Amino acid sequence: MAPFPCILFHTSLPYILPGLTIYFGERREGGKAMEFCVVTAAVGSKKEADRFARLIRRKFNGLHRDKSEFKLSFVTSGDRISAVFEGDETAYSFAKRSITIREKLSYALAEYVIAEKEADIVRRLVSREYDFTEEEDRTVIVDSCLHLLTPEIEGIEVRNRRCGQLAVHIRHFLEENTELNLDGFMTFRMKEYLDQIRETLDYVVDEYLLDKQYEEFIGLLKYFVHFQETQIEVVHLMHTGGSEFTIYNEHMMPLEAAVVEGVVARIADNELELEDVIVSSLISLSPGRIIVHTREPEIQIISTIRQIFGERIEMCEYCPRCKASLDRGRKQGNQGP
Known part of the structure; x- marks a missing residue:
C-alpha cells in the first residue's frame, strides 16, 4: 500500500458535527512498516479536548503502558486535538491487535458522539427544522429529547445499546475504508441514527405543543370561572x-x-x-x-x-x-x- 502524502487536520464539514477525521494507512519509519491511525477532533475548549483525550485513554488504558507494538499519543493544534495510534506491522500479533484497536476505537467514538456531541446535534436540528423563536421553548424541547434518548430508568443499559449500535456502523466503515470523516459519516452514512433523533424530536414537539395548548385552555377556564x-x-x-x-x-x-x-x-x-x-x-x-x-x-x-x-x-x-x-x-x- 502506498503511503498517504499527508495527514489533513483542517477538514471540516459545517452540518451537524464539527470536523472529526480518522485516517488508517501505512508509513515507513526506520525500515519498518508502521500502521497508523489518527483521530482528529475539533473542540471548543480545553475542557472539551481533555474529555476527548480522557475518553480515548480510558478505552486504550493498557496500550501505552505495556510493550505493545501499538502506541497512543495526543497532539493539540489550535482548536483541534489528535489521537495518534502507531504500530509495527512486523510484530507477531499485529493483525489481531489491529482488529482490537478498530473495535475499541469504534466504541470510543460512539461514546464520544453520544456523550459530547449529541446535545449539539439535537440543538442544531431543533434550530433548523422547527419554528420555535423563544429560547425557553428550544431548551425544554432539547432537554426532553435528550432525556428520552437516555432515560434515567435503565439509562446505562439504553446508552450502552445505542453506543453499540453506532459503534458497529463505525467499525464496518473502518474495515473497508482508509479514511473516515466522522462529520460526513454521521451526516450522510448514519441516517438511521439521525432519524432516531428526529423521531424522538417529533414526539417531544407534539407533546410539548399539546401541553402548551392544554395550559392555555386551562388558563381560559380559570379566567371564565373567576368572573x-x-x-x-x-x-x-x-x-x-x-x-x-x-x-x-x-x-x-x-x-x-x-x-x-x-x-x-x-x-x-x-x-x-x-x-x-x-x-x-x-x-x-x-x-x-x-x-x-x-x-x-x-x-x-x-x-x-x-x-x-x-x-x-x-x-x-x-x-x-x-x-x-x-x-x-x-x-x-x-x-x-
Whole structure:
C-alpha cells in the first residue's frame, strides 16, 4: 500500500458535527512498516479536548503502558486535538491487535458522539427544522429529547445499546475504508441514527405543543370561572375510582351533569372526553365551594379541577359522607373480571 502524502487536520464539514477525521494507512519509519491511525477532533475548549483525550485513554488504558507494538499519543493544534495510534506491522500479533484497536476505537467514538456531541446535534436540528423563536421553548424541547434518548430508568443499559449500535456502523466503515470523516459519516452514512433523533424530536414537539395548548385552555377556564357568579353554594364531587364521578348538592342529592354549550365544547376541533365533561358540569353549576371526595387526589382530573377552581376546592379523603361510597368503589375496582 502506498503511503498517504499527508495527514489533513483542517477538514471540516459545517452540518451537524464539527470536523472529526480518522485516517488508517501505512508509513515507513526506520525500515519498518508502521500502521497508523489518527483521530482528529475539533473542540471548543480545553475542557472539551481533555474529555476527548480522557475518553480515548480510558478505552486504550493498557496500550501505552505495556510493550505493545501499538502506541497512543495526543497532539493539540489550535482548536483541534489528535489521537495518534502507531504500530509495527512486523510484530507477531499485529493483525489481531489491529482488529482490537478498530473495535475499541469504534466504541470510543460512539461514546464520544453520544456523550459530547449529541446535545449539539439535537440543538442544531431543533434550530433548523422547527419554528420555535423563544429560547425557553428550544431548551425544554432539547432537554426532553435528550432525556428520552437516555432515560434515567435503565439509562446505562439504553446508552450502552445505542453506543453499540453506532459503534458497529463505525467499525464496518473502518474495515473497508482508509479514511473516515466522522462529520460526513454521521451526516450522510448514519441516517438511521439521525432519524432516531428526529423521531424522538417529533414526539417531544407534539407533546410539548399539546401541553402548551392544554395550559392555555386551562388558563381560559380559570379566567371564565373567576368572573362567574355563584349559582349554588356547595357541591360534593364523589370520585369512586377510575373515571367514575358523581356530583351531589349540599344535601347529598345527585345533580345532573349538564354541560355548558359554547364554553367547553371543543379543544382543537376534538370532542371533549369524560374528564372535560366533569369540568364543564362544574362550570355550569358554578358552585361557591367544591368538596372533592377521593382516595386518589394525585390523579390528572383532580389536578385539573384544582387548577381551574383554585380556592373553591376543598379536598376530603375520608369523612362519614364519603366513607361508604369510596370504600364500595375501591372494593369494586379491586375485583377482577
